[in-house]
Amino acid sequence: MADEALKRVRTRHFQRAKENGIKITGLTSYDQLTAGIFDEAGIDFLLVGDSAGNNVYGYDTTLPVTIDDLIPLARAVAGAVKRAFVVADMPFGSYETGPDEALHTAFRFMKETAAHAVKLEGGVRSAEQIRRIVSAGIPVMAHIGFTPQSEHGLGGHVIQGRGEQVEQLLADARAVQDAGAFAVVLEMVPAEAAARVTAELRIPTIGVGAGPHVDGQLLVWTDWAGFTKGRIPKFVKQYANLRQTLTDAVSAYRTDVEAGSYPGPEHSYED
Numbered sequence: 001m002a003d004e005a006l007k008r009v010r011t012r013h014f015q016r017a018k019e020n021g022i023k024i025t026g027l028t029s030y031d032q033l034t035a036g037i038f039d040e041a042g043i044d045f046l047l048v049g050d051s052a053g054n055n056v057y058g059y060d061t062t063l064p065v066t067i068d069d070l071i072p073l074a075r076a077v078a079g080a081v082k083r084a085f086v087v088a089d090m091p092f093g094s095y096e097t098g099p100d101e102a103l104h105t106a107f108r109f110m111k112e113t114a115a116h117a118v119k120l121e122g123g124v125r126s127a128e129q130i131r132r133i134v135s136a137g138i139p140v141m142a143h144i145g146f147t148p149q150s151e152h153g154l155g156g157h158v159i160q161g162r163g164e165q166v167e168q169l170l171a172d173a174r175a176v177q178d179a180g181a182f183a184v185v186l187e188m189v190p191a192e193a194a195a196r197v198t199a200e201l202r203i204p205t206i207g208v209g210a211g212p213h214v215d216g217q218l219l220v221w222t223d224w225a226g227f228t229k230g231r232i233p234k235f236v237k238q239y240a241n242l243r244q245t246l247t248d249a250v251s252a253y254r255t256d257v258e259a260g261s262y263p264g265p266e267h268s269y270e271d
Ligand SMILES: Nc1nc(=O)c2c([nH]1)NC[C@@H]1CN(c3ccc(C(=O)N[C@@H](CCC(=O)O)C(=O)O)cc3)CN21
Pocket: 051, 054, 148, 157, 158, 159, 187, 208, 219, 220, 223, 231, 232, 233, 234, 235
């Protein structure tokens, strides 16, 4: 979506990008420093993901994450951007009981942070929630395919939409579009299935492990930057090796302090 250099990204720009065949780029962010860097680099949208559970809070899954865990992060990210569209992820247990709960949660993110939209997981099963939030004037990004909040129900990190399952994926995609979502994330689905969804929908598809035939891409920034500890999904391309960079830096610091070579005169004050 590269042009419109300084104008804020809006939902209509997502729509226009799809219509004009211009790819949309997204990354997660959980803090103001990365948000500022990604925004200045022209990333179109930043997701304050509940993947903060793994990447900020040290949980094994996203399930324990609460609204109160995410609000300060969403405030930091939204406060740091000039152009990027900021999406706040609704955590597990904050919208499933019904449209009233979903709208209440969306109101909290919109009133207590400067985010521009919310995201929630689920297709057909979340359509009424999406409809209610959208009817209150809040844009919703949907999320179908592999939905990490249902990891246990889905039996692990299992690719969704293979073979006959593509019909369910298409039904979910139609349901979120009909409910008024402005875009839909497709996570861990075969490239062919994502291509079918993308061709059928009017709204843009954002792939996370969904191959190239989608309208945009999204990655968890710590995966993409080589910061994540442990296994990263196959779909991630690593663009940096932050973990190694920081490991080398901290070893050098420790060595210097132990050897008495830091701080030197240039880091010390005179009387
Ligand atoms: N987009 C995204 N969704 C996630 O759920 C997620 C991330 N990123 N990144 C951080 C963690 C790490 N997660 C994952 C998810 C999948 C694999 C994985 O290895 N998947 C296999 C395919 C599934 C399988 O057959 O097990 C792979 O080869 O990619 C690893 C870590 C879950 N988390």
